[in-house]
Amino acid sequence: MKGIVKAFPGVIANNHVNLSVKAGEIHALLGENGAGKTTLMNILYGLYQADSGSVYWKGEKVHFHSPLDAIAAGIGMVHQHFTLIPTMTVLQNIILGLKEKGYPFIKITEITESIQALAKRYGLAVDVKKRVCELSVGEQQRVEILKALYRGAELLVLDEPTAVLTPQETCEFFEVLRRLKSEGHAVILITHRMAEIMAISDRVTILRDGSDLAVMNTQDTDPASLAKLMIGSELPERPVIEPHKGDAAPLLELKDIVVKKERISRLAISLQVYPGEIVGIAGVDGNGQKELAEVICGILSASQGTIQYDGQDITKATVYQRFRRGIAYISDDRHHDGLVLDMNLRQNLMLRKYKLSPYTKHGCLNRNKMDEFSSSCIGKYQIKPPSPGIKMRLLSGGNQQKAILAREISEEAKLIVACQPTRGLDIGATMQVRSILAEQRNRGAGILLISADLDEILSLSDRIAVLFRGQLMGVLDNGAELKTETIGSMMGGRPLAEGETTYA
Amino acid sequence: MEQIFTLAFLTSFLSAAVSTAIPLAYASMGEIYSEKAGILNIGLEANMLAGAFCSFAVAYTSGSLWMGLLGGIVGGLAVCMLHAFISVRLAQNQTICGIALNIFLLGISSYFLKILVSNNPAFPQVATFPKLAIPGLSAIPLIGEALFNQNILVYILYLLIGMSQVLLKHTQWGNSLTAVGEHPRAADTVGIRVYRTQYLAAAINGMLGGMSGAYMVLAQLGVFTENMTAGRGYIALAVVIFGRREPIRAALAALLFGAAECMQFRMQALGIDLPAQFMNMLPYLITMIALLGSIGKQRDPESLGKPYIRDAR
Numbered sequence: 114m115k116g117i118v119k120a121f122p123g124v125i126a127n128n129h130v131n132l133s134v135k136a137g138e139i140h141a142l143l144g145e146n147g148a149g150k151t152t153l154m155n156i157l158y159g160l161y162q163a164d165s166g167s168v169y170w171k172g173e174k175v176h177f178h179s180p181l182d183a184i185a186a187g188i189g190m191v192h193q194h195f196t197l198i199p200t201m202t203v204l205q206n207i208i209l210g211l212k213e214k215g216y217p218f219i220k221i222t223e224i225t226e227s228i229q230a231l232a233k234r235y236g237l238a239v240d241v242k243k244r245v246c247e248l249s250v251g252e253q254q255r256v257e258i259l260k261a262l263y264r265g266a267e268l269l270v271l272d273e274p275t276a277v278l279t280p281q282e283t284c285e286f287f288e289v290l291r292r293l294k295s296e297g298h299a300v301i302l303i304t305h306r307m308a309e310i311m312a313i314s315d316r317v318t319i320l321r322d323g324s325d326l327a328v329m330n331t332q333d334t335d336p337a338s339l340a341k342l343m344i345g346s347e348l349p350e351r352p353v354i355e356p357h358k359g360d361a362a363p364l365l366e367l368k369d370i371v372v373k374k375e376r377i378s379r380l381a382i383s384l385q386v387y388p389g390e391i392v393g394i395a396g397v398d399g400n401g402q403k404e405l406a407e408v409i410c411g412i413l414s415a416s417q418g419t420i421q422y423d424g425q426d427i428t429k430a431t432v433y434q435r436f437r438r439g440i441a442y443i444s445d446d447r448h449h450d451g452l453v454l455d456m457n458l459r460q461n462l463m464l465r466k467y468k469l470s471p472y473t474k475h476g477c478l479n480r481n482k483m484d485e486f487s488s489s490c491i492g493k494y495q496i497k498p499p500s501p502g503i504k505m506r507l508l509s510g511g512n513q514q515k516a517i518l519a520r521e522i523s524e525e526a527k528l529i530v531a532c533q534p535t536r537g538l539d540i541g542a543t544m545q546v547r548s549i550l551a552e553q554r555n556r557g558a559g560i561l562l563i564s565a566d567l568d569e570i571l572s573l574s575d576r577i578a579v580l581f582r583g584q585l586m587g588v589l590d591n592g593a594e595l596k597t598e599t600i601g602s603m604m605g606g607r608p609l610a611e612g613e614t615t616y617a
Numbered sequence: 618m619e620q621i622f623t624l625a626f627l628t629s630f631l632s633a634a635v636s637t638a639i640p641l642a643y644a645s646m647g648e649i650y651s652e653k654a655g656i657l658n659i660g661l662e663a664n665m666l667a668g669a670f671c672s673f674a675v676a677y678t679s680g681s682l683w684m685g686l687l688g689g690i691v692g693g694l695a696v697c698m699l700h701a702f703i704s705v706r707l708a709q710n711q712t713i714c715g716i717a718l719n720i721f722l723l724g725i726s727s728y729f730l731k732i733l734v735s736n737n738p739a740f741p742q743v744a745t746f747p748k749l750a751i752p753g754l755s756a757i758p759l760i761g762e763a764l765f766n767q768n769i770l771v772y773i774l775y776l777l778i779g780m781s782q783v784l785l786k787h788t789q790w791g792n793s794l795t796a797v798g799e800h801p802r803a804a805d806t807v808g809i810r811v812y813r814t815q816y817l818a819a820a821i822n823g824m825l826g827g828m829s830g831a832y833m834v835l836a837q838l839g840v841f842t843e844n845m846t847a848g849r850g851y852i853a854l855a856v857v858i859f860g861r862r863e864p865i866r867a868a869l870a871a872l873l874f875g876a877a878e879c880m881q882f883r884m885q886a887l888g889i890d891l892p893a894q895f896m897n898m899l900p901y902l903i904t905m906i907a908l909l910g911s912i913g914k915q916r917d918p919e920s921l922g923k924p925y926i927r928d929a930r
Contacts, residue, residue, distance in 0.1 A: 190806065200795075209804070211789070
């Protein structure tokens with residue numbers, strides 16, 4: 114790909130980007146969120162049209178008007194958010210859109226055989242008769258790869274493939290990649306995880322702010338210099354965690370809480386959070402994390418069990434009552450639950466407090482007081498641009514997240530439920546959010562940190578609880594010698610055995 | 618009361634129920650295609666009215682029933698493609714567009730009717746498709762008369778129901794259509810042409826909706842009157858939901874609603890002592906009960922009613 118330019122309203126996503134990939138190599142595409150990796154790949158796959166620049170495939174200039182052209186040329190793409198139809202079977206998903214022999218009817222036995230042969234060749238075991246919604250995320254990914262291979266893909270583009278996998282699944286996934294490579298396939302791996310690049314890739318191209326900065330052989334480089342290239346400055350320091358102050362009464366105590374959604378138990382849990390500690394909730398996305406956060410904040414109600422908070426039973430308290438007692442909630446979905454994107458920054462900052470004095474008096478809003486509060490938030494959290502009247506939608510992800518933190522965290526916050534607080538943020542913003550959380554912990558707030566990023570959990574938590582299908586697999590004390598394999602297998606559903614040692 | 622249970626009564630009741638169910642079945646069959654592809658078209662009433670008026674106008678001026686049928690199909694198609702253009706190409710709100718078309722067609726069809734009949738003192742009428750008894754089958758007691766002594770449009774519908782059932786449930790084309798309604802981005806990434814599929818589904822919806830209206834004119838009444846569909850388009854939407862977007866289930870659901878509507882007339886004719894207003898409520902009451910009964914039993918296509926924009930971030 115040469116000199117690719119693509120602009121969206123307000124941003125230039127790709128600015129004269131070059132990328133070349135050889136047959137039989139695993140090529141990593143490294144860059145922060147918003148560096149233009151996915152846009153570039155969508156252009157290669159024909160989903161977007163480049164404003165200028167050209168794509169060469171096997172030495173010839175090509176133009177892909179739609180994914181159909183790219184597929185015909187032998188390019189397959191696995192998107193970060195899978196493009197599978199949950200209600201259809203694996204087989205139906207794999208052959209979707211193809212005109213196989215016998216079209217329009219489907220010769221199930223023949224197709225099953227050819228899929229299974231393909232699956233065996235690449236070590237991608239999966240049951241073709243199952244519906245996709247019954248599969249684990251790892252299995253769904255295998256289906257996506259099979260789908261591309263079944264269409265004869267020679268080049269496979271994988272967008273953030275490991276973001277949703279447990280450490281074990283990642284290992285298995287790397288095996289598949291090596292198998293693909295040995296069969297002569299080229300792979301483009303989009304990621305921002307250094308360790309993975311070092312482990313699996315042959316070459317790496319670094320993107321920053323929509324331009325390609327460097328191409329290098331993986332063995333000639335190291336994670337620190339890659340990181341420096343990627344973010345354009347030295348890596349910010351890790352937040353300092355002071356030793357845990359110890360044995361007060363629990364701030365939050367969940368006793369045999371059961372949450373049911375659509376008549377299925379999504380959560381059955383008992384857990385304590387003490388003041389001045391961070392309890393990390395590890396686990397693959399969708400194992401009850403959201404339900405856990407929402408039941409504590411009062412958005413979901415528990416069908417069984419009790420919630421004790423600060424010495425009182427709050428099982429029946431409303432969201433607002435809980436907030437007034439000092440429970441802050443950082444939602445994992447900024448756009449959906451966390452903010453009102455079409456309101457301005459000031460209004461979003463005031464969402465929790467507008468009813469309270471001095472912001473409201475005699476039923477009327479006090480604009481001056483609100484301005485004062487917003488300005489202090491903007492200053493303290495360095496929200497950019499610093500204009501309270503700006504539409505929330507126009508802020509970057511990192512600044513939107515800072516606005517949520519500014520609104521939720523204040524001196525009165527005793528318990529902070531932080532659900533994926535750094536999802537989708539670049540490294541700079543991530544570090545800032547983490548140090549804010551560490552600060553709050555050191556101040557004496559109890560924090561429940563729910564994250565799919567195991568590194569985040571390991572670097573911040575005092576204790577780590579692992580959630581799998583709505584149940585706790587065990588609670589571990591965090592320490593430098595904690596084995597990630599133990600947490601990994603707990604994330605995969607193996608409960609912690611009695612008296613098992615978790616340290617190396 | 619005992620009149621209800623005689624064979625003769627039941628036979629004629631069933632026959633009438635089937636006949637009443639046909640427009641509902643035609644319209645809902647079309648809507649199934651549309652909703653499977655993710656387009657929620659509330660404007661069935663508009664499709665039917667367009668089909669009814671055009672079939673009447675063409676049949677009246679040309680004197681040919683088949684030309685009338687063709688006119689009805691084209692009329693329904695035109696209105697439905699307008700809806701598709703607004704919801705697919707312009708990515709506008711499908712519900713509002715459907716409602717607007719319903720109201721618009723109500724007005725414009727009455728207006729054109731006035732123009733059409735203004736120089737004709739006698740109220741114009743067209744012939745209707747004759748009944749064709751299928752030898753053997755129509756002699757089956759009770760149901761033979763109802764199912765197999767009907768006009769040609771009914772038999773065409775039987776074929777369409779069977780074809781649709783196979784097409785939607787057992788073919789690759791049906792899977793593609795479902796994929797477009799469930800997850801258009803996924804469909805796009807495997808090379809299914811999302812917009813073309815949606816337009817095609819809308820075209821099928823329009824043609825079937827047009828036939829639904831044409832049936833009322835060319836097989837039932839022989840005339841076009843103002844607002845002659847009288848809410849049947851909305852009932853057809855309920856039929857789609859009650860039939861869980863499956864052609865055969867929907868056909869049976871249509872029959873249930875058809876029976877309810879006939880019951881209303883029969884009970885009045887029998888002089889059963891209930892206020893007429895209650896009778897008139899019956900089909901709609903059944904609609905409400907049917908919808909309550911299907912709560913939680915099915916799920917809508919994931920992106921039903923949501924426009925797909927390929928270049929969106």
